[in-house]
Amino acid sequence: MQTKLDALKQTMPSLAVSTQAKDLQIYGVDWTGGYQAAPLAVVFPRSTEQVQQLVHFARDAKQALVPSGGRTGLSAGAVASQGEIVVSFDKMNKIGEFNSSDRLLQVQAGVITQQVQDHVRAQGYYFPVDFASRGSSQIGGNIATNAGGIKVLRYGLLREWVAGLTVVTGSGEILQLNQGLYKNATGYDLRHLFIGSEGTLGFITEAQLRVTNLPGEQQVLLLAVPNTQHLTQLLVLFRQQLNLSAFEFFSELALQYVLTGKGVAHPFTQSAPYYVLIEYDASTQAAQAAALQVFEQGLEAGWIVDGIISQSQTQAAQLWSFRENISEIIAAYKPYKNDIAVKPSLVAPFLAELDTIMLNQYPNFNVVWFGHIGDGNLHLNVLKPTTQTQDEFIHHCQQVNQAVFSTVKRFGGTISAEHGVGLLKQPYLSYTRSAEEIAYLKQLKQVFDPDQIMNPGKLI
């Protein structure tokens, strides 16, 4: 093993390399949990050319590389547990030129997501991809997993905000993809192939990100909903009449954890089985009036039993906190997380079937539901009971996966909506992608990474 590292240091004397136990531990895992860090080393390239040299070295040495951003992933896509060299983008963290005519920001892969948001906001623009891990995640990792989050309903996935990419393929070639153009009809769009490829075809080293106008004033509406049937009806109603930026949902149990954990009062005098949080454009009086009217329509139809409209930005933030604090609060219970999605029209029957499975398979477990229901994305979190060890619990959960994923498949859904596949979901890929598709994915991997050195074992 030592010989390989010596060779690397000799080949790339200016490359920062760490083999300190602390670094190996930190850079060997991500937020997924349940994996042992065991990388050979961690390296910190400073340029695309250094990444290219690394790939050339790795090809010669048959040495696996694992890309490492903010390591906030939840599918073990950045785990290095088999003697891989971790390629950290921490030192490729420069924000480059912002061009307001082109609405493009040039960044290196290691820039933190929130820094992108803040940087363009200071110049009067908006980068709309947003999620809870914004303060830690890096833009390269976001792109490699085609990040989603809380604003997908209006702004789409990260894919739509990437105008150009610089990548180093597994063959060691540097590709400049799409060069920041809006329109470019010159053959297969390799940019889109790399977005969401989880570092298995090559590593993203730089990007040109698109931005948009700052949104006007947003209002938030929290609704108490008696029945899953009404979730889709409310989505159709509100989406037709208002300009929505979020349509989120959580169960009473999820809310209870937040209320207890944060020591705050229940927002409603009477609890309901489900809650919907809607954020919408309220920059004109007409839009605010329309929101009130739609809310009343929902009440009259019996689809809502109660509701709160934010009267200030403070209150809007307060209403959001019920939804946004769920993940943090339940983290203490080591939840087994599922990130699944179906078409919005199928949410009610899908929830009903899964609730039955949960009741049968986890009779004594607490199951917490929340998610971005406007785009059909549900986060199903099973909390570990204190009576089980972590290993027993995970083993139990994996047994239930088959029933859950079979249901997902039957509903034409996906086993990973926005968390990627990584190591965690790799055994279940066939529940969403057909055998023919998976065969093609493998052939594509072979085209770009003929020596299988780029994040091997992940995704496929």
Added chain:
Amino acid sequence: MQTKLDALKQTMPSLAVSTQAKDLQIYGVDWTGGYQAAPLAVVFPRSTEQVQQLVHFARDAKQALVPSGGRTGLSAGAVASQGEIVVSFDKMNKIGEFNSSDRLLQVQAGVITQQVQDHVRAQGYYFPVDFASRGSSQIGGNIATNAGGIKVLRYGLLREWVAGLTVVTGSGEILQLNQGLYKNATGYDLRHLFIGSEGTLGFITEAQLRVTNLPGEQQVLLLAVPNTQHLTQLLVLFRQQLNLSAFEFFSELALQYVLTGKGVAHPFTQSAPYYVLIEYDASTQAAQAAALQVFEQGLEAGWIVDGIISQSQTQAAQLWSFRENISEIIAAYKPYKNDIAVKPSLVAPFLAELDTIMLNQYPNFNVVWFGHIGDGNLHLNVLKPTTQTQDEFIHHCQQVNQAVFSTVKRFGGTISAEHGVGLLKQPYLSYTRSAEEIAYLKQLKQVFDPDQIMNPGKLI
């Protein structure tokens, strides 16, 4: 030759096949012009399964297939001039279910673009991909070329409106890609690989299209602009303050052709070298007031010398007609069309350099400029002088291409913004894509179409 067709008829007795001279002529070419139709036959499958059978037959027989939609393409992507079998989607023209909860319309590939627009509009929704050939082009061809058009600034390219695809690959496999989901982070997105692939990897047979809310009232502003420098300045100014759906441009010469051709009066008392047409959301009084204010800012800065704001939908259509009639009117002059793009910030220097090239290389030719300048897309049309034959003219234009495309390359632009590559641009692909990229494109083609039977000779 006859033997092959007999074999096809025997293998697929229910497949509609034509070898009539008229059909061979019609289905052998597209709107590009300058190519001779010479297909072996034209076939009209009625289902994805029939397309699959055809591909299996073609693999066995080593018979090239050319997909055929509305044949409105301008890069000869649907030309069959070498004994290919043309696969027309005319009989796969069924509009399927529309689901308002999912905002998805199921269509077969042969549905006309305008039928999609009309079908969802009747139900209160909007399909925003729009362009001049909407009444003839088919949705399968639109997807195969990732169609753009006049609303890209607000709504993006067709890519963003495709939630699911059914394709038959060159290996004869049927793939159901993404199944209409919003979010699906389960590996390489083959859907995006097929969008814009011009039928060279496989044929698109069905699609799930996304729709959105109908837009509110739109106003149109026609501006007289003294100088190309101001084009980008105006784009930044208007885009920051208003919600734009179009930012189009044309030259005085382009306008003159329309005025003469349509027998209408000049919209301004004094002509200007350039005109910009802006369409924006004016559904509230606040938005209308903002538009007036921005217009005045532009006047004060000297970026605009005159302007007209539409006061009605009729007047809006009238202002649009100056821009929209250009292509039709100049068609009589057999223009040599270039569909190029650079980043919006580079439009002024790019136009200046191209004007110099045009002046040097076409001193006696009329060069008509127009385009979707908000996304950097310029249509450079060179009109055939009556003194040259069509062959002489095309030969002359091809000689100039090298200078034009070298300039495009130096500006980091593209030789095809929205018209695709087809046969016409194939020799020039290296001006936009690197040698390494082209090598990958060829390998991807090999993966999906190992026998090189799917639209061979096109794109790469």
